[in-house]
Amino acid sequence: MESDSVREAITSAGKRHYAAATAGDAATLEGLIADDVVYTHSNGHRDDRRMYLDRVAAGLYSQLNVEHSPDQIWVFGDIAVVVGTQVNSGKVGTFDWTEPRESVSLDAWRRHDGRWQLIAHQTTIVQPPG
Numbered sequence: 001m002e003s004d005s006v007r008e009a010i011t012s013a014g015k016r017h018y019a020a021a022t023a024g025d026a027a028t029l030e031g032l033i034a035d036d037v038v039y040t041h042s043n044g045h046r047d048d049r050r051m052y053l054d055r056v057a058a059g060l061y062s063q064l065n066v067e068h069s070p071d072q073i074w075v076f077g078d079i080a081v082v083v084g085t086q087v088n089s090g091k092v093g094t095f096d097w098t099e100p101r102e103s104v105s106l107d108a109w110r111r112h113d114g115r116w117q118l119i120a121h122q123t124t125i126v127q128p129p130g
Helices: 002-023 026-032 049-057
Strands: 033-040 063-076 079-092 095-112 115-125
Touching: 002 026, 002 063, 002 079, 002 095, 002 115, 026 033, 026 049, 026 115, 033 049
Parallel strands: 033 115
Antiparallel strands: 063 079, 079 095, 095 115
């Protein structure tokens, strides 16, 4: 079924996204990130494509460990929406997660010129109860 192969392609693209970001590999991200992406971090800060790629290239996420799993993927033609869960640990700038932190994410992917590119990303840290 085509939608299963699309889900596999989206899952693979998501894994490559997080691996490249934590490796400081902006060149790989060039093909995975849409020109008009809006990348919203867990602190509410929004990056455009250039800002996000510059942060990755500077190694901002090189001390971060991200374990991401897509929980649900919807496919609507050339658009896919992913609801995911991730566990982050390590350091990003002044943020230091010595204890792993769970977050949830929402990603939108668009098929453009035969490849899937991230068009929007939002991460929210799950706050502990109480």
